[in-house]
Amino acid sequence: MAKGAQVEIGNRSGLAHIEVRGMTMAYGDFLIQKDLNFTINQGDIFIIMGGSGCGKSTLLRHLVGLHPPAAGEVLYQGSSFWQLAPNERNALMRRMGVLYQGGALWTAMTLAENIALPLEEYTSLTPAEVNELVSYKLSLVGLKGFEDYYPSEISGGMQKRAALARAMALDPETLFFDEPSAGLDPVSARLLDDLIIELRDSLGATIVVVTHELASIFAVGNNSVFLDAASKTMIAEGDPKRLLTETENPIVRKFLTRGEEGYP
Amino acid sequence: MQSKSLTISYLTDNSVEISLLGDWCLTCEVVTWQSFQVQFEQYPEPPEKIDFVSSDLESWDSKLLLFLVKLDAYAQSRHIPVNWDGLPDGAKGLLRLATEVPERSGARRRTRTRSLVYRLGTWAMDGVEELTGLATFLGEWLLSIGRFFTGRASFRWVDFNRFLQSAGAGALPIVGIISLLVGAVLGFVGAVQLQMFGAQIYVADLVGLGVVREMGAMMTAIIMAGRTGSAYAAQLGTMQVNEEIDALRTMGISPMDFLVLPRTLALILMLPLLCLWSDALGILGGLLVGVSILDIALLEYLQQTKAAISLADIATGLIKSLIFAVVVSLAGCLRGLQSGRNSAAVGNATTSAMVTAILLIVIWDALTTIIFNRLGI
Numbered sequence: 001m002a003k004g005a006q007v008e009i010g011n012r013s014g015l016a017h018i019e020v021r022g023m024t025m026a027y028g029d030f031l032i033q034k035d036l037n038f039t040i041n042q043g044d045i046f047i048i049m050g051g052s053g054c055g056k057s058t059l060l061r062h063l064v065g066l067h068p069p070a071a072g073e074v075l076y077q078g079s080s081f082w083q084l085a086p087n088e089r090n091a092l093m094r095r096m097g098v099l100y101q102g103g104a105l106w107t108a109m110t111l112a113e114n115i116a117l118p119l120e121e122y123t124s125l126t127p128a129e130v131n132e133l134v135s136y137k138l139s140l141v142g143l144k145g146f147e148d149y150y151p152s153e154i155s156g157g158m159q160k161r162a163a164l165a166r167a168m169a170l171d172p173e174t175l176f177f178d179e180p181s182a183g184l185d186p187v188s189a190r191l192l193d194d195l196i197i198e199l200r201d202s203l204g205a206t207i208v209v210v211t212h213e214l215a216s217i218f219a220v221g222n223n224s225v226f227l228d229a230a231s232k233t234m235i236a237e238g239d240p241k242r243l244l245t246e247t248e249n250p251i252v253r254k255f256l257t258r259g260e261e262g263y264p
Numbered sequence: 265m266q267s268k269s270l271t272i273s274y275l276t277d278n279s280v281e282i283s284l285l286g287d288w289c290l291t292c293e294v295v296t297w298q299s300f301q302v303q304f305e306q307y308p309e310p311p312e313k314i315d316f317v318s319s320d321l322e323s324w325d326s327k328l329l330l331f332l333v334k335l336d337a338y339a340q341s342r343h344i345p346v347n348w349d350g351l352p353d354g355a356k357g358l359l360r361l362a363t364e365v366p367e368r369s370g371a372r373r374r375t376r377t378r379s380l381v382y383r384l385g386t387w388a389m390d391g392v393e394e395l396t397g398l399a400t401f402l403g404e405w406l407l408s409i410g411r412f413f414t415g416r417a418s419f420r421w422v423d424f425n426r427f428l429q430s431a432g433a434g435a436l437p438i439v440g441i442i443s444l445l446v447g448a449v450l451g452f453v454g455a456v457q458l459q460m461f462g463a464q465i466y467v468a469d470l471v472g473l474g475v476v477r478e479m480g481a482m483m484t485a486i487i488m489a490g491r492t493g494s495a496y497a498a499q500l501g502t503m504q505v506n507e508e509i510d511a512l513r514t515m516g517i518s519p520m521d522f523l524v525l526p527r528t529l530a531l532i533l534m535l536p537l538l539c540l541w542s543d544a545l546g547i548l549g550g551l552l553v554g555v556s557i558l559d560i561a562l563l564e565y566l567q568q569t570k571a572a573i574s575l576a577d578i579a580t581g582l583i584k585s586l587i588f589a590v591v592v593s594l595a596g597c598l599r600g601l602q603s604g605r606n607s608a609a610v611g612n613a614t615t616s617a618m619v620t621a622i623l624l625i626v627i628w629d630a631l632t633t634i635i636f637n638r639l640g641i
C-alpha cells in the first residue's frame with residue numbers, strides 16, 4: 001500500500017473523496033432511507049448521525065461495499081464503486097479500514113493474529129516484519145504487550161481499540177467507525193476522540209464516524225449528514241457546530257440539544 | 265539500496281544528521297535496521313544529538329514509523345537525545361502516539377516448555393477433573409429432573425415442544441432412509457451366505473434379530489448424536505460466547521433447568537420412538553431383499569420374522585436406546601456448557617460432544633450385549 005499522498009496532504013484536503021448520489025437503501029421491500037446526496041471530502045472527519053434504527057449502520061455497510069444500494073451510486077474519487085470490476089472493487093476495499101459496532105475481532109485468534117491476518121494476506125512482508133508492525137499498531141492504540149491475548153480476555157474498551165488497530169493494519173486511506181465510543185467510559189471515549197483526530201492529522205486519512213454521542217460529534221466532526229427515521233431521508237448536512245447554531249429544522253435541533261430545544 | 269533510503273552525516277558539532285530519502289512504504293525496499301546500525305556505529309564516539317532532514321522524503325507509511333520506533337528505543341538505550349523536528353508532522357504525531365502509553369508491566373506472556381513429568385501430571389489431573397465434571401453434571405441433572413417432577417424447575421414448554429419436533433419428527437426421514445438401507449444390506453450379505461445351505465428363509469431371523477436387538481438402537485443413537493447432540497453443543501456453546509448463559513445465572517435461572525432439561529427430556533422421549541421406527545424400516549429393508557432376490561413369499565417372510573423376534577428382544581433394544589438418549593443429550597449439553605468463549609472453542613465443543621457420545625454409545629452397547637447374554641435375555 002504505497003501512500004504517496006501523505007506528504008502532500010495539505011493540498012489534497014478539500015477534494016471530494018466519497019460522493020453519494022441519489023442513493024436509496026432498502027432491505028428487500030423494506031425502505032430504510034431514500035434520496036441521499038452528500039459528499040465526503042479528503043481529510044474530513046465526517047459524522048453520520050441520527051436516532052437509533054434510522055439506518056446509520058446500514059449506510060456504513062453501503063459505503064464500505066458490503067451491500068449494494070437499491071438505487072443511486074457511491075463514487076470513490078469519481079469512479080462508481082458498484083460499477084467497478086470485482087477485482088478493482090476488492091483493491092479499493094483493501095484501502096478502507098472498518099471498525100464494526102461490536103468490534104468484530106476474530107475470537108479464535110490472538111490480537112496479534114487478528115492484526116497480522118490482513119498483513120500476511122496482502123503484503124509480502126517477512127514474518128519478523130509483520131510482528132514488528134503488529135506491535136507498532138498495538139502501541140498506537142495503547143495496547144503494547146497484549147499481542148498474545150485473546151479478545152475474550154480483555155475489556156470491552158480494549159477490544160474496541162484492538163479492533164481499531166486491526167482496521168489500521170494496511171494503512172487505509174479511509175477509516176469507517178461504527179459507534180466507536182458506545183460502551184466506553186467518558187474518559188476512554190474522550191481519548192478515543194483524540195485518537196481519531198490524531199489519526200486523521202497524522203495518517204492523513206479520511207474518517208467516517210457513525211455516532212450519536214453529542215460530545216464526540218462536536219469534538220471531532222467537521223462535516224456531517226443527519227438521517228431521519230420518520231421521513232426516511234437526510235434532513236441536514238454540514239459542520240455539526242454550524243448546524244447547532246443555524247439549523248431551523250426542529251428534529252435536528254432537538255437531537256443536537258438533547259431534546260431541550262425544537263418541537264414547540 | 266541503502267544509499268537510496270537515507271544518508272547519515274556527521275557534523276562538526278558532534279551531532280548526526282539523518283536525511284530520509286525517497287519512498288518509505290511497506291512494499292518498498294529500504295535500509296535494514298542492521299545495516300543502518302553498522303553505518304551509524306562507524307563513527308567512533310556516540311554523537312551528542314540526532315537530527316532529521318526529510319525534505320527529500322517522497323512518501324511514507326508505517327514502514328517509516330517502524331524504523332523511527334526502533335531508533336527511538338536504540339537512542340534511549342545509548343542515551344543519545346533525538347530531535348524529531350525535521351520529520352513530517354504526521355510521522356511525529358504517530359511516533360508520539362506509539363510511544364505515549366508505556367507497555368503495561370506483566371502484560372506480556374511467556375511460553376514455557378514443561379518437563380515430561382509435569383505434562384504427564386497435568387494430563388492426569390485434567391483427566392480427574394474431567395471425570396469429576398462429568399459426575400457433577402450427572403448429579404445436577406438428576407436433581408434438576410427431581411425439580412421438574414415436583415414442578416419447581418423453570419422451564420419453557422415452547423422450547424420443549426420445539427425440541428420434541430426437531431428431535432422427533434424432524435429426524436424421521438434420515439433415520440428411516442439409513443435404517444432401510446442397512447436392513448437391506450444386512451439381508452443381502454446374509455442371503456449370500458445362507459443360500460449356500462438352502463437356508464435363505466433364515467434371512468428373516470438374521471435381519472429381524474440384528475436390527476431389533478442391536479442395529480436399530482445403535483444407528484439411531486449415532487445419527488442423533490451427529491444430528492441433535494452436536495446441535496445442542498453448538499447452541500449452548502454460542503450462548504456461552506455471547507454471555508447468554510451468564511445472563512441466565514445472574515437472573516437466578518438455572519441453565520440446567522432452563523437449557524439442559526428440555527433438550528435432554530425431548531431426546532429421551534423421542535429416541536426410543538425413533539428406535540421403533542428404525543426397527544420397522546430395517547425389517548422392511550430385509551424384506552425387500554428377501555422377497556425380490558431370494559423369492560421368499562411375503563407372508564412367509566413376515567411369519568418367520570414374527571416367530572424370530574420376541575417382545576424381550578424389542579425391549580432390549582428400547583432399553584439400550586433410552587440409555588443412548590441420556591448419553592447423547594447429556595454429552596451435547598455438557599460440552600456446550602463447557603465451551604470456551606470463542607468461535608474455535610464452539611467448534612471443539614461440537615466435535616467433542618460427538619466423540620464423547622459415540623464412544624459412550626459403543627462402550628455401553630458392548631457392556632449390555634454381554635450382560636444380556638449372560639442373563640440369557
Ligand SMILES: Nc1ncnc2c1ncn2[C@@H]1O[C@H](COP(=O)(O)OP(=O)(O)O)[C@@H](O)[C@H]1O
Nearest residue numbers: 027030032050051052053054055056057058059
Ligand atoms: N439485515 C437486516 N434485514 C432487515 N432489516 C434490517 C437489517 N439490518 C437492519 N435492519 C433494519 O434497518 C433499520 C436500520 O438499521 P441500522 O442501520 O442498524 O440502524 P442504526 O441507525 O441504529 O445503525 C432498522 O429498522 C433495522 O430494523
Ligand SMILES: [Mg+2]
Nearest residue numbers: 056057058101
Ligand atoms: Mg448501528
